[in-house]
Amino acid sequence: MVDLSVSLAGVTLKNPIIPASGTFGYGREFAEIYDLNILGSFSWKGTTRDPRPGNSQPRIAETAAGMLNAVGLQNPGMEAVLREEVPNIAKLFRGPVIANVCGFSLEEYAENCARLNDAEQVRILEVNISCPNVHAGGKNFGSDPQSAAAVTRAVRAAAKKPVFMKLSPNVTDIAEIAKACEAEGADGLCLINTLLGMRIDLNTRRPLLANRTGGLSGPAVFPVAVRMVWDVYEAVGEKIPIIGCGGVSSAEDAAEMMLAGASAVEVGAASLRDPWACKKIIEDLPAVCERLGVSKISELTGGAHHGA
């Protein structure tokens, strides 16, 4: 028997597989597809203080081995999530839940995190810093170490739960951002979010997405994610755990992400093409561990950094 359990800042997951934020809603749709209790955890849709209708259509474009999305953080707002989704999640899933939160100001980040203090099933806060700062001309919080540190400080002061900062890959040196978050007390990191991209329609000669740009995800981004997890593990891997995310679509990909330094693995776009992707990955993990000669999957974390 392979032990698939992993630990993230003191929270035990029965396996390392976590559906990624924005590809799993608040669990309702996937609960019709498989029993959510097979999952280690899941990360719910990025939630803001106020309800957001999201961007205009079209919001989705296909790319080679992936997709662009410009959903625009559509969500029902924290109030509705606490009232309607949190009690419903308790009926669908018994494990620990990861709450993905966003904000457009430091105050909003802090407030959103504080409001989750009493939500028992939420065991980890995943703070998406790929959001525009309305007080800084719309510059992303995740785009420089100072503002990433400022968000970390604000949420760390407000939250009673482990805080994982979700890093943007649209930066020159992601390790610098990781260090800044760790220094301000981040309990862990999650990476990567989507890579900024765009497509142009040859017929109309206009951008395909109404929002002009969108976030790239899917198998196309996997090597980028592995490299960034590697870099961040080198920088802070001894101090805090990393959730690896980006392009994972098989148990082998998950193992590779763990060897690069991830303690757990999020799966996003893969579930949109194949709704049973997470289930299949979990089922395949024991055999992959056996092939790699480990009896505890957690032994894979950072494995590629050590030895010959």
Place this chain on the structure above:
Amino acid sequence: MRQCTFILERRRVKQLTHDTWELVLMALNSQDAAAVNAPGQFVNIALPGKFLRRPISVCDWGKYHLTLLVKEAGEGTKELVRLPPETELDVLAGLGNGFDFAPETMGPAPVLVGGGIGIAPLYGLAKRMLENGQSPRAVLGFRSKADSFYLEEFTALGLPLTVATEDGSLGTKGFVTDVLKELPDCYVLACGPTPMLKAVHGLPNVTGGQFSFEARMACGFGACVGCTIQMADGPKRVCKDGPVFRKEEILW
């Protein structure tokens, strides 16, 4: 929703116009075709080498088969209609709400209004309404006679059919709205390009109806909110809350 395997029967792939095809998919087991439970639902088809599935309306279905009408729009649909014989397709079936054709919803004289490839789900709808003892009529629009298809099939169902073409090469010259506006007050069941839906929705004699929408989709089963449009009572997912929406809830 159900994940199904269908065999694309090559000898039953039929070219209808220069860019539109009829495909018959055979189910490997009876539960697969039974995943479809209302006209107006769609399937989402995985294609080799394409990351996202392609949503296609169910035109008709039986115990062991699905009939789809596919218009070549881009690479994916071009590939789909040219797949090698007996290709196995990975299909998510039973997606979307479909049309509600209960007689009490629509009164005695419902009109099916289709434009171009949008006529596909109306065929299965017409068939089931007729089986149900209802008496729909159909108004179908195409660009020209050469672009028209499935008219014999609709006629064979035995319902009153009016055709409009933009260039007048077949039936009434003009749009479906040119035919519709001459009719008494009516309830419509419509599917076609957005400008057509909007024009039909705006006709004063269209007193009620259901309109089937399209949107670019990632999942097709409600999880990603990629396909959301704004409706009178808030954001709605075309794939899960639709694709069919009632006249009253639609905002343009």
